[in-house]
Amino acid sequence: MPMSSKPLSAGSATASSHLALLAAIVLFAAITPTVLMTAPAVAAQLATQWNLSPSRIGDLFSAELGAMSLATLPAFWWLKHADWRRVALLAGLAFISANLLSIYAIDYSTLLALRFCSALAGGSLMIVCLSSAASTSNPSRVYGLWVMGQLVVGAIGLSVLPRLFGHYGLAACYLSLAILMALFLPLARCFPQGAPAAPTGPDAAPSANKGKIVLGILGILTFYISLSGVWTFIGAIGAAAGIGAEISGEVLAIATLMGIVGAGCASLIGERLPRGLLLLAGYGLMVGSVLLLLGQPALARLALAALVFKFTWTFILPLVLACLADLDRSGRLMNASNLVIGAGLAIGPAIAGRLIESSGSYQPLLIGAAVLTFTSLLLILGCRRGA
Known part of the structure; x- marks a missing residue:
């Protein structure tokens, strides 16, 4: 009996370290994009408290999104040469400092610079989280929790921040972010020091060719x-169909909850079912939800489309990220995906707006989105190992 105590202790320690790493990934990844996830509430407060024009508010959020994407560039160096735990600690301290200083910003240019710095630090933390998740034994489950954490914090923020803004102004948001990051900062030591060493010998997996990597990057770009x-x-599609803004807003709020459910399902299923089958089902439902919006959708059809769209979006994303993680466990490909996600988020609305203006209807946007979604499916299936 005494001989079994050592293996049991080692197994317990391994499970404990895995849970600590999982907590670090989910919590850091949930906090860093909070301002973007609660953009409607923050934008309304910026207009009220700072009297900013829509263009200036848009520039502020574009700067945050751009900074999170630009964090990818220095990460190509430090992912290979620096201790990831030290990077996470320094990025966390920079995030805290930028948010505390944002409370005392007295003009727009200062606030813009501080939000850029905060998002740059947050983007670096996000890259550590993405890269660390790629090194785990079940990436699809971890990425499911990664997405779910962000959605939960975003939903809580949208319900709580307006009340806090009424009493304390924007300082409530920035101070809350600084406090939460300070509370979670000790978890930085739970990240790995760097990418896991590639196995050698007969058990080594063949390295992914560049063609599959390109397919994976294009797959996530077209998806976003x-x-x-x-x-x-x-929301504009609903308004054009005669659905009131209040009712449409309630539908989209419920859809956000469905997004949490979608990410939770992806995490619970993990590797229990064939990933290819899950991708086919998820992408198929997503294409169907987009096509449901064609014409003048009644309230029931709009609600069904929104709920299915949000559910499948957050259900597919962890599976797609897990496919990319299979191609490269070093974290460099996940780092590149951070840049591609930002690019997709910026390109999508710009193209959609021009399609709507040039055609005078939403049909070209919806058909184009359905085609792009199907293209993303083909690219992701093509990039998988053994495909």
């Missing part, structure tokens, strides 16, 4: 262009 284009204008 499609979903961001449709989601940006889904």
Whole structure:
């Protein structure tokens, strides 16, 4: 009996370290994009408190999104040469400092610079989270929790922040972010020091060829262009069909909850079912939800389309990220995906807006989005190992 105590202790320690890493990935990834996830509430407060024009508010959010994407560039160096735990600690301290200083910003240019710095630090933390998740034994489950954490914090923020803004102004948001990051900062030591060493010998997996990597990157780019284009204008599609803004808003709020359910399902299923089958089902439902919006959708059809669209979007994303993680466990490909996600989020609404203006209807946008979604499916299936 005494001989079994050591293996049991080692197994317990391994499980404990895995849970600590999982907590670090989910919590850091949930906090860093909070301002973007609660953009409607923050934008309304910026207009009220700072009297900013829509263009200036848009520039502020574009700067945050751009900074999170630009964090990819220095990461190509530090992913290979620096201790990821030290990077996470320094990025967390920079995030705290930028948010505390944002409370005392007295002009727009200062606030813009501080939000850029905060998002740059947050983007670096996000890259550590993405890369660390790629090194786990069940990436699809971890990425499911990664997405779910962001959605939960976004939903809580949208319900709580307006009340806090009424008493304390924008300082409530920035101070909350600084406090939460300070509370979670000790978890930075739970990240790996760097990418896991590649196995050698007969057990070594063949390295992915560059063609599959390109297919994977294009797959996630087309996925984000499609979903961001449709989601940006889904409220306008409802308004054009005669559905009131209040009712449409309630539908989209419920759809956000369905997004949490979708990410939770992806996490619970993990590797229990064949990933290819899950991708086919998820992408198929997503294409169907986009096509449901064609014409003048009644309230029931709009609600069904929105709920299915949000559910499948967050259900597919962890599976897609897991496919990319299979191609490269070093974290460099996940780092590149961070840049591609930002690019897709920026490109989608820009293309969608021009399609709507040039045609005078939403049909070209919806058909184009359905085609792009199907293209993304083909690209992701093509990039998988053994495909």
